[in-house]
Structures are given as C-alpha cells and as structure tokens.
Amino acid sequence: MNAASPHGRRVALVAGASTGIGRVTAHALAARGDTVVMVSRPGGRGRQVADEIRAATGGDVHYHGADLTLLADTRAMVAAFRARWSRLDVLLANAGAYHHRRRVTTEGIEATWALNHLSTVVSVALLADLLVASAPARVVLTSSNAAAGSRIRWEDPERRRGYQGFGAYAQSKLANQITTLALARRLEGAGVAVHAMHPGFVATEFAGDAGALTPVVRLAKRWFGRTPAQGADTLTYLATEPAALATTGGYWVDRRQRPMARAALEPGAPERLWALSVARAGLSDGELAPVASDRAANAA
Numbered sequence: 001m002n003a004a005s006p007h008g009r010r011v012a013l014v015a016g017a018s019t020g021i022g023r024v025t026a027h028a029l030a031a032r033g034d035t036v037v038m039v040s041r042p043g044g045r046g047r048q049v050a051d052e053i054r055a056a057t058g059g060d061v062h063y064h065g066a067d068l069t070l071l072a073d074t075r076a077m078v079a080a081f082r083a084r085w086s087r088l089d090v091l092l093a094n095a096g097a098y099h100h101r102r103r104v105t106t107e108g109i110e111a112t113w114a115l116n117h118l119s120t121v122v123s124v125a126l127l128a129d130l131l132v133a134s135a136p137a138r139v140v141l142t143s144s145n146a147a148a149g150s151r152i153r154w155e156d157p158e159r160r161r162g163y164q165g166f167g168a169y170a171q172s173k174l175a176n177q178i179t180t181l182a183l184a185r186r187l188e189g190a191g192v193a194v195h196a197m198h199p200g201f202v203a204t205e206f207a208g209d210a211g212a213l214t215p216v217v218r219l220a221k222r223w224f225g226r227t228p229a230q231g232a233d234t235l236t237y238l239a240t241e242p243a244a245l246a247t248t249g250g251y252w253v254d255r256r257q258r259p260m261a262r263a264a265l266e267p268g269a270p271e272r273l274w275a276l277s278v279a280r281a282g283l284s285d286g287e288l289a290p291v292a293s294d295r296a297a298n299a300a
Contacts, residue, residue: 135191
C-alpha cells in the first residue's frame with residue numbers, strides 16, 4: 001500500500017541528486033523537513049550521499065538508483081516511487097550530462113537527448129496525477145543559458161548527422177525550456193507550477209567529457225565557476241518559496257524571471273516538441289491522460 005510522508009511532510013523527488021546542485025538542494029530540502037527521494041545512477045555515490053545528508057540533517061532521506069538515460073529505468077524509477085509514496089509535492093528534473101562524442105543508449109536513443117530531455121518528459125507525464133493530487137505542487141527543470149543560440153533540429157533531434165557535443169547539449173537545454181511551456185499549459189489550473197532555471201557556470205564534475213577542451217573547462221571552472229551552493233540557490237528557491245507558486249511557465253536566473261531562448265517562444269514549438277517527444281518515449285494515451293491538452297476542458 002502506498003504511504004504518505006510521515007507527519008504530513010512534503011515529498012520531493014530530486015533527479016541528479018548525488019553531486020553538484022542536486023546534492024545541495026536535496027540537503028536543503030531535507031534540512032527544512034521535507035521527505036527527500038534522491039535519484040542518481042547506480043554504482044555511483046548516491047546511496048552514500050543520501051546517508052550523509054540523512055546523518056547531517058536528521059531528515060527523512062531515501063535513495064533510488066536509476067540510469068535515467070534509459071527510458072526503461074526511468075519508468076522503473078517512477079513505478080518504485082509510486083509503490084512507496086502516495087503524494088509528490090516537488091519534482092526536480094536536474095539529471096543531465098554532456099557528451100563530447102555521440103553516444104547511443106542500449107535503447108537506440110542519443111544519450112544527451114535521452115537523459116537531458118526524454119527522461120524528464122517521461123517522469124513528469126507518469127507522475128502528473130500525484131502532483132495534481134498533492135497541489136500546490138512544483139516541477140522545476142534545470143536548463144541553461146546555453147539554449148539561447150540553439151534551435152531544435154526537428155527532423156534530426158538526435159543528431160545523427162553532424163553531431164557536436166555543445167550543440168547537442170544546448171538543444172537539450174532549449175528542449176527543457178520548451179517542455180516547461182508545454183507542461184505549464186497542460187497543468188494550468190491544476191495547482192502545479194512548472195518552471196525552468198539556469199544555475200550558472202558551476203564548478204562541479206559536470207562536462208568532464210569535453211574532449212580536447214576538458215582542461216580548458218576545468219581551468220575555467222576553477223577561475224570563474226560558481227560554487228554548487230551558489231548554483232543551487234535558484235533551484236532551492238523554486239522548490240521552496242511561495243512566490244514560485246504564483247506563476248508558471250517561467251525561466252529563472254538568480255531568483256528572477258528572465259526571457260526564455262527565442263526559439264522556445266516560436267509559435268507552436270511546445271506542441272510540436274511535446275508530440276515528437278511522447279512518440280519517441282513511447283508514452284500511451286492512457287499514460288498521458290493527466291497531461292492531455294484537453295484535461296482542463298474535460299475537468300470543467
């Protein structure tokens with residue numbers, strides 16, 4: 001039987017929680033009394049980090065290992081969450097990666113697109129009913145200002161032709177912004193605020209696979225990078241502050257709403273990307289019912 005969080009605590013699911021801004025935010029949520037479910041790749045330090053946060057905060061902290069690059073693992077993570085928890089107040093889609101060379105998962109999907117974008121679509125779609133039932137609730141997608149000069153390759157989003165690491169990464173961060181708009185529209189009036197955020201140039205382990213530029217990236221992080229705590233500030237703000245519930249569909253930088261990338265605001269982009277993504281992810285009409293475009297109309 002599903003169980004609500006003890007003592008009426010909020011339940012927060014944090015993807016990409018073992019390092020960097022995800023770890024800092026998970027710690028902050030546990031310290032404020034939320035039940036925190038941390039998700040990171042199996043075989044990493046996720047379980048140890050969860051134990052450390054639990055010991056440091058005395059909080060209700062749980063760990064689930066999943067390779068969110070794989071849609072099957074994403075689905076299994078959602079199933080495991082639903083088997084344990086009957087509510088979801090905060091979903092932080094923070095998992096991400098940068099690949100200098102094109103990689104394809106065992107499911108045949110380009111790895112950057114799979115992890116940075118499709119895993120988020122699957123997670124939110126399959127957990128939307130719990131978010132709505134727990135309203136007011138929040139969804140936050142970690143995006144980046146790298147999206148500013150990007151465009152979606154509508155005919156080739158997985159970049160089978162002319163792959164370039166930064167281009168694939170920037171496109172995935174643009175997709176995060178467009179998906180924020182698509183979800184905000186689908187969950188409008190349901191008490192679920194959906195936002196994207198930019199953490200800044202953070203000195204973490206991220207982008208360790210930058211090819212020949214790896215030493216340059218490491219040096220730049222050392223000289224100019226924000227600390228993980230600084231990078232996590234807006235993510236934690238959106239996960240906790242009442243002000244973040246007053247609007248939806250925003251893009252936030254340093255606790256302020258900023259314009260999204262120009263390509264994210266193109267007419268029809270949210271619906272076009274949503275249709276492309278759910279088809280690639282293999283989501284059924286039944287699974288998509290909580291985020292169907294006509295959900296609000298049907299409810300009325």
